[in-house]
Amino acid sequence: MIARENPINRLRVVRSLYWSWFFAAALASAAGAQPAQPDYTPRVGQAGKDVVWVPTPDAMVEKMLDMAKVTANDYVIDLGSGDGRTVITAAKRGARAHGIEYNPDMVALSKRHAVEAGVADRATFAKADLFESDFSRATVITMFLLPQINLKLRPKILDLQPGTRIVSNSFTMGDWPPDETATAGGDCDTWCTALLWIVPAKVEGRWRLGDGELTLTQTFQKVAGTLKTASNAAAIQNGRLIGDEIHFTAAGRDYFGRVSGDTIAGTVNGAAWAARRASR
DSSP: OOOOOOHHHHHHHHHHHHHHHHHHHHHHHHHHTSOOOTTOOOOTTOBOSSSBOOOOOHHHHHHHHHHTTOOTTOEEEEESOTTSHHHHHHHHTTOEEEEEESOHHHHHHHHHHHHHHTOTTTEEEEEOOGGGOOOTTOSEEEEOOOHHHHHHHHHHHHTSOTTOEEEEESOOBTTBOOSEEEEOOTTOOSSOEEEEEEOOOOOOEEEEETTEEEEEEEETTEEEEEEEOSSOEEEOEEEEEETTEEEEEETTEEEEEEEETTEEEEEETTEEEEEEEEEO
16 A cells, blocks of 8 residues: 655645755855955965956056156056055055955955055045946056956046046057056066056047137047148147147147147247137
């Protein structure tokens, strides 16, 4: 004779399995939500979201901040801030500094380092994705990322306030040439090339000045085009932007100006000149 299964017992088994799974899932979730461990030690080469972690030597940190001319008036944002050393060093110079880092253990470690260095009031850190973060208030951005990450960030960087200084450890911005390149000494024996860019104003388009018209084309910080007056048309030579400052030569005259939105004002051979944007 075959005994029939008691449906009440079966229901009890199902409920038991359900609650076992429920509590196991809750414990796993709670474990994942725990704060970073206080004894966490990062490992060189450990995987991150977009890059592996390699610390920037102290001499290189100083060189990058020197190139950007960081002062107490600056707000420095370090993209992929790792163990926080660049942010903390900038804060020691009196700047306000902020690190964006995806690894929560690294963020917690950086905060402890900032407290130990006595700069926690000026050095802050956030667990965040670089591509979803707002760094529009930065006056200086530092980074040690791969070239393809730099390229992905480049449109956002080029939309920053003209004059914002960008410093990268070793890696380029594609066909956007750096304004300056330097090599660190001291304790730096690998990854020792610092590259500086200054975000240029956007000047491409037509500008009206006096009885003439200035037509500009722009490739990053390089400027070309023509200057037409009632009596002459001259090609622009040696055109260059350094943040919101524009310099060029036309018809043997040297033009210097400062771009402010849709106006340019400056001097040409010692005399004042000004232009207003007609179109982009």
